[in-house]
Amino acid sequence: MKRTLTLLVLAILLALPAPVLAQSQDPPVDPNSAWGEVVDSNGNIRYSNLTDLGTVRQSANWMPNIPGIGSLPASYHEYQTPTGNIVVLPTATTLFFMALNPQGSGLAQADSQLGLGAGMVLEAPGIIKGMLQGYITPDVIKSLGYVSSDDFFTDVINGKQDIWSVLGPNTVDFLTDLAKQSLSGTSFYTMLLLYTPGDCSKIPSGCPQNASLPSVPKPPASCSATSVKSGAITVAAKKLAPLNPLVVGQDTARRGVDITWEVTVGPTIYTFGISVPITTNTCVPWSSGAGVPNCKTSNGKIGVLHASTTNVCQQRTQIFPEALKWTTPSASLSQKSRDWIFNTLSLLYPEPYLHHPNFSFAGNPATGSFQGDTFVWDFTQTHIQVADPGHFDLGVAGATTGTPVSSWRGFSKSGGQFPVYLEEAVIIQ
Amino acid sequence: MKREIQISRQTINTAIFLIVVLALIGAGFLIVRRDPALFSGVLARLEGITSTPIQIIQPPDAQAVVKALTAFYTLDYTESIDQWQAGVCALSTPNGCQLIQSLFAPTVRQVVEANQVKTSCTVQAVRMVEESTPQGHDGVTHIWQMEVTLDNPWPGENPTMTVYAEVAQANGTWLLNRILFDQEAARFAATPTP
Numbered sequence: 001m002k003r004t005l006t007l008l009v010l011a012i013l014l015a016l017p018a019p020v021l022a023q024s025q026d027p028p029v030d031p032n033s034a035w036g037e038v039v040d041s042n043g044n045i046r047y048s049n050l051t052d053l054g055t056v057r058q059s060a061n062w063m064p065n066i067p068g069i070g071s072l073p074a075s076y077h078e079y080q081t082p083t084g085n086i087v088v089l090p091t092a093t094t095l096f097f098m099a100l101n102p103q104g105s106g107l108a109q110a111d112s113q114l115g116l117g118a119g120m121v122l123e124a125p126g127i128i129k130g131m132l133q134g135y136i137t138p139d140v141i142k143s144l145g146y147v148s149s150d151d152f153f154t155d156v157i158n159g160k161q162d163i164w165s166v167l168g169p170n171t172v173d174f175l176t177d178l179a180k181q182s183l184s185g186t187s188f189y190t191m192l193l194l195y196t197p198g199d200c201s202k203i204p205s206g207c208p209q210n211a212s213l214p215s216v217p218k219p220p221a222s223c224s225a226t227s228v229k230s231g232a233i234t235v236a237a238k239k240l241a242p243l244n245p246l247v248v249g250q251d252t253a254r255r256g257v258d259i260t261w262e263v264t265v266g267p268t269i270y271t272f273g274i275s276v277p278i279t280t281n282t283c284v285p286w287s288s289g290a291g292v293p294n295c296k297t298s299n300g301k302i303g304v305l306h307a308s309t310t311n312v313c314q315q316r317t318q319i320f321p322e323a324l325k326w327t328t329p330s331a332s333l334s335q336k337s338r339d340w341i342f343n344t345l346s347l348l349y350p351e352p353y354l355h356h357p358n359f360s361f362a363g364n365p366a367t368g369s370f371q372g373d374t375f376v377w378d379f380t381q382t383h384i385q386v387a388d389p390g391h392f393d394l395g396v397a398g399a400t401t402g403t404p405v406s407s408w409r410g411f412s413k414s415g416g417q418f419p420v421y422l423e424e425a426v427i428i429q
Numbered sequence: 430m431k432r433e434i435q436i437s438r439q440t441i442n443t444a445i446f447l448i449v450v451l452a453l454i455g456a457g458f459l460i461v462r463r464d465p466a467l468f469s470g471v472l473a474r475l476e477g478i479t480s481t482p483i484q485i486i487q488p489p490d491a492q493a494v495v496k497a498l499t500a501f502y503t504l505d506y507t508e509s510i511d512q513w514q515a516g517v518c519a520l521s522t523p524n525g526c527q528l529i530q531s532l533f534a535p536t537v538r539q540v541v542e543a544n545q546v547k548t549s550c551t552v553q554a555v556r557m558v559e560e561s562t563p564q565g566h567d568g569v570t571h572i573w574q575m576e577v578t579l580d581n582p583w584p585g586e587n588p589t590m591t592v593y594a595e596v597a598q599a600n601g602t603w604l605l606n607r608i609l610f611d612q613e614a615a616r617f618a619a620t621p622t623p
Contacts, residue, residue, distance in 0.1 A: 066533060164609075164613040164616065179532050355587055356586070
């Protein structure tokens, strides 16, 4: 009952293009929780308590694509709390597509979510359900064979139901309402996502550059020369399917190519020296008034033990795991294949040109994880429509988050290749 | 001795026909020699008649999609985005215009400016793929599969692409509701063409 009421409140709020306002918190936000410094007991966002990190717009492969133009950018407003937590407010349009792709968008990786007007955690199906109230009627869901609408929206998230087919002609009204709510100046947010400083790299748009993250305790002062050995960054990529990809013109079923990329970032090893006190006992020759003799010196005379402490510099190592801040996987037709198209294939097909020799995709580092001290990030893109024959070089460009002893690192590495074939008919006389 | 030569009527007719044809060819040759412009003028008129394209009369909803997509994919980085937006909005429903302004225009602007795009396009209707009636609205909406060919595609862009667009009838006029995202259009692309 409470859940239904909450969703109803959310739906009503969605219909009103008003500034950010959290109302009717039920139950109220716990002032001692992480949300206490974000939202007050009346449900209003405590802007005066937050540092405005600005609006971030970035391309994302889970946002919808305008044919021939490209994908709509994902848009978020980011704030930082006094304790260093980052609060992300996606616009209504961005939130809807985040909920449709909770893993890829980083929605599922948030440490906590707060639905405005709801005061409760909503999972992705709940967000979509709330946003689509009034656009998809219960009768429509029943006609698809669902007893529970929750099951239907869970299937939407899992790709078993096409939300666009179900929305049908009401899509234009729904998108228009989302767009109105997303307009700058009358920004209306329905969901707050909270990330702790340790999970800053899991934010969909990456860790904000202007965020002041709490300093991590540094190793003690070194008594010798220090060294920082950054972890190796590796990139590996390969074709998953089909066995022999064809250029899009001959790929009648438009199967395309499935590619997977993997990036690993090894831990940074910090070597330093610490001063360790070492106590040594030396037998010094005895003299009157020097106490009771208790040892013999090296030449056999009686003596007393004398303790002396000296500091010795001992070498230590400390390991700092490092994550990724942003990533862009890519595929690019190799120079050799380009030369082949223009110098050899041109004899059969005069005046050739390259249709789409370069592909790049917006990766989301938030989907990566630590395996031991090594950060591992995977990305798979399916059904890539390739129009040029030849070998495509696969690579990833990106940047690491840095560690307390090293700054972030940019990289652009290749790692693998896949072929795309052009079938040719040969007439035998 | 009198000898009678018999000539058949058919032979006489054939002879008369040949004389007339030769006379006409001779007269034509003399006219062309005297005024060559006359011949080329007649030839041009004949060519004009034969090269006139066959006009395929499209239904009004398809015409509306062609006009709207032509406006949408006619891009010029030297013109303001407002000018482009106004051109597309004039052929769109109020909701369609809202989507163009808030969702599509910022992305189009970014692409056009980054690639210094200056292109016109040719748009052809392929087939209507869906007809439906939205709840709470009068009239129907049609979704058309279209083929758009850019005259001057920017690097990395295919010159020819398939675009699905929805039109709605408002006060007897068909207007653009929206251009479908690739993700939405996947359901039509998967349907085999009859």
